[in-house]
Amino acid sequence: MNKQSDKVPEPTLRRLPWYLSNAKLMRDKGETYVSSTQISKQINIDAAQVAKDLSYVKIAGRTRVGYEVNALISVLEDFLGFTDMHKAMLFGVGSLGGALLRDSGLHHFGLEIVAAFDVNPDLVGTEINGIPIFHSDEFEERMKEMPVNIGILTVPINIAQDITDKMVAGGIRAVWNFTPFRIRVPEEIVVQNTSLYAHLAVMFNRLNFNQE
Amino acid sequence: MNKQSDKVPEPTLRRLPWYLSNAKLMRDKGETYVSSTQISKQINIDAAQVAKDLSYVKIAGRTRVGYEVNALISVLEDFLGFTDMHKAMLFGVGSLGGALLRDSGLHHFGLEIVAAFDVNPDLVGTEINGIPIFHSDEFEERMKEMPVNIGILTVPINIAQDITDKMVAGGIRAVWNFTPFRIRVPEEIVVQNTSLYAHLAVMFNRLNFNQE
Numbered sequence: 001m002n003k004q005s006d007k008v009p010e011p012t013l014r015r016l017p018w019y020l021s022n023a024k025l026m027r028d029k030g031e032t033y034v035s036s037t038q039i040s041k042q043i044n045i046d047a048a049q050v051a052k053d054l055s056y057v058k059i060a061g062r063t064r065v066g067y068e069v070n071a072l073i074s075v076l077e078d079f080l081g082f083t084d085m086h087k088a089m090l091f092g093v094g095s096l097g098g099a100l101l102r103d104s105g106l107h108h109f110g111l112e113i114v115a116a117f118d119v120n121p122d123l124v125g126t127e128i129n130g131i132p133i134f135h136s137d138e139f140e141e142r143m144k145e146m147p148v149n150i151g152i153l154t155v156p157i158n159i160a161q162d163i164t165d166k167m168v169a170g171g172i173r174a175v176w177n178f179t180p181f182r183i184r185v186p187e188e189i190v191v192q193n194t195s196l197y198a199h200l201a202v203m204f205n206r207l208n209f210n211q212e
Numbered sequence: 213m214n215k216q217s218d219k220v221p222e223p224t225l226r227r228l229p230w231y232l233s234n235a236k237l238m239r240d241k242g243e244t245y246v247s248s249t250q251i252s253k254q255i256n257i258d259a260a261q262v263a264k265d266l267s268y269v270k271i272a273g274r275t276r277v278g279y280e281v282n283a284l285i286s287v288l289e290d291f292l293g294f295t296d297m298h299k300a301m302l303f304g305v306g307s308l309g310g311a312l313l314r315d316s317g318l319h320h321f322g323l324e325i326v327a328a329f330d331v332n333p334d335l336v337g338t339e340i341n342g343i344p345i346f347h348s349d350e351f352e353e354r355m356k357e358m359p360v361n362i363g364i365l366t367v368p369i370n371i372a373q374d375i376t377d378k379m380v381a382g383g384i385r386a387v388w389n390f391t392p393f394r395i396r397v398p399e400e401i402v403v404q405n406t407s408l409y410a411h412l413a414v415m416f417n418r419l420n421f422n423q424e
Contacts, residue, residue, distance in 0.1 A: 013417055017392040017410045021369045025393075028370060043394040081416030082409075099311030109409040110416065149419060157233040158240060174419045176411070180229040181237075182255040188422055192415040196406065197294075197321040198229045199388070203404040204293030204322065205225055207361060207386045210400055 012053045013080075018043050019054065020076040027069045035066030082110040087148040088176070091163050092155030093118040093133055096178055096196070100152065101128040113152065115142050136163075140170050149173040157181040224265045225292075230255050231266065232288040239281045247278030294322040299360040300388070303375050304367030305330040305345055308390055308408070312364065313340040325364065327354050348375075352382050361385040369393040 040047035057079045117136045124135045151172040160181040174190035252259035269291045329348045336347045363384040372393040386402035
């Protein structure tokens with residue numbers, strides 16, 4: 001875990017997956033080495049920035065030839081946490097929650113959803129993509145059987161804070177918040193906001209702006 | 213459209229949906245007015261920031277009582293583009309693409325996916341959630357029948373740039389990029405990056421950092 005202990009700036013963490021996907025493409029094209037200059041050109045980010053970002057992952061480049069592609073991929077995947085499997089529980093099996101349960105891509109990036117919770121009697125007792133759906137009241141019990149660090153929040157906004165409080169009380173250390181609601185948590189709890197609707201709003205605004 | 217023509221800062225655009233969901237909660241609780249101080253306390257954002265953000269949406273608050281809740285909701289929904297219906301096409305009906313087709317929540321926030329494209333013969337000719345799936349080669353033809361501004365990119369990274377180029381050539385003005393690949397587009401094209409995997413990486417890193 002120590003290699004991941006630096007407080008890496010968020011913009012760097014958001015760019016590293018770009019370098020990873022670029023390196024995978026290079027590998028598929030049969031390339032053995034890639035330089036930060038090449039990466040820079042291909043994804044249109046300043047070469048000094050690329051080199052600085054990659055300095056966090058502690059991979060040594062070789063003069064002139066650059067980074068070994070396979071090593072870069074494996075070091076980046078490791079650094080980004082995609083090679084460890086992080087277990088999570090999901091709260092709220094509505095349209096978006098159900099969609100995330102079906103998205104097997106998450107598994108490839110290190111996230112395994114082991115259980116989901118809802119109160120809808122049509123859903124409780126069923127499963128999606130092999131993931132069992134329990135009644136929300138069973139959360140504490142299930143946490144004892146299969147403790148997880150991550151809770152995925154896909155409930156309606158009117159219960160978002162309440163469910164967050166229950167998650168935290170039950171031992172969840174990080175909340176992946178897909179609701180457009182700003183949840184409050186104790187300082188030591190990680191919150192990752194991923195509101196598709198907030199992203200939509202930004203896109204709509206930029207689109208209208210460009211069209212005038 | 214004029215009301216949306218200001219180049220609103222992205223952080224403001226990302227916070228506005230928080231105020232909207234807060235106002236909806238207040239409405240559900242039977243409140244008629246809400247002040248920026250109340251919003252500030254409830255979602256833990258500086259009151260001056262709330263007032264400044266809301267100044268972009270041009271809603272007048274009344275001294276002491278604040279904003280009328282119903283008016284605030286309708287002005288925010290309108291401003292954020294959630295009341296207009298924006299048509300989109302989706303490219304790549306894999307795990308995540310299929311999940312987005314099934315997410316009816318997008319429709320409530322102003323996005324209607326009218327068609328999807330893939331090359332998988334098992335998918336072409338079928339539909340998901342009422343949305344027809346066509347062969348990718350049919351894109352130009354379908355754009356003529358039902359032109360859209362927005363393309364949703366959920367393809368594998370090795371074809372992400374190629375499909376983006378085709379979208380742009382076909383008349384797409386904004387790309388909602390769910391891939392972890394950094395796509396390049398002409399200056400006038402809007403790109404909204406929403407990589408779930410980049411968000412996962414940030415969350416994993418923060419979680420490890422807190423646990424040491």
